Amino acid sequence: MKAVKRTRLLAGVVLGSLVFCAQAQNTGPLAVEERSLAQARSGGSSAGSTASQDGLLLLMQQQQQFEEQIQQLQGQIEELRHELQVMKDAERERYLDLDTRINTLAEQSKTEQPEGSADSAAPNDPEADRDAYSAAKDKLIKRDFDAAAEAFEGYLNDFPNGQFRAHAHFWLGKVYSNLKTPKPEKAQAQFQAVVDDYPEHSKAPTSLYTLAVMQARDEQVSQAKVNLHKLVKQYPDSSEANQAKTLLEQLDK
Secondary structure (H helix, E strand, O other): OHHHHHHHHHHHHHHHHHHHHHHHHHHOHHHHHHHHHHHHHHHHHHHHHHHHHHHHHHHHHHHHHHHHHHHHHHHHHHHHHHHHHHHHHHHHHHHHHHHHHHHHHHHHOOOOOOOOOOOOOOOOOHHHHHHHHHHHHHHHHOOOHHHHHHHHHHHHHHOOOOOOHHHHHHHHHHHHHOOOOOOHHHHHHHHHHHHHHOOOOOOHHHHHHHHHHHHHHOOOHHHHHHHHHHHHHHOOOOHHHHHHHHHHHHHHO
16 A cells, blocks of 8 residues: 555656656746747847838939939930020021022122112223122122132222122122131121111111121120111111011010
8 A cells, every 4th residue: 555655656756847847948048048039030030121121212212313313414405405406597597598698689680780879980891890790799699609709809899989889798798707717807897888888778778787686696785786776767667677676675685
């Protein structure tokens, strides 16, 4: 009987030891360490996720800045394209104007008559006068501007009382303006000669307007305004008078 009791007591002690060991495994230092590692892993994953989100936001901000800069550059490119087109249109209009005048000159070459000569004296040789002027005009029609400039200069020198001096001054001014290397000062002097010496000539309003435009381009705005007002006052019925009013409005802005 005593042996049975000792056997049962010994079994209880062994069973208790096993239970204690099991609890120690669940609550001991090793379990604590494992839980700490698990928490560290969980915290590291959260920190990594936050850093990834911050980097993504930074990239999005940089992309937005790049897009804004691209839009600004595109706007500048469009402005430059517009300015270039305006310059091209102005150049085209200048040559079209010259073409129109040359064609008109060609049509009038056989019917052109002298007008408003400043000197009432007749030329010594009317036939030579007309031939010299026609020769210069032919060079202009052929667009040989260098030769035309020389020919018109020769005509003005050789025929101080020529019948076509006003026309020669006007066309010489146009030639000087359209040389490969323009001579704006000489061109202005020729248009001024028409205005001063032949105020009643048909080329006077056009010469005055052309002179004012050249002065405005050369930033001689005050002198340009003076000539434009003069044009409106002296030649109110001319087509150039309306152009002068429009240009005055632009210069006053």
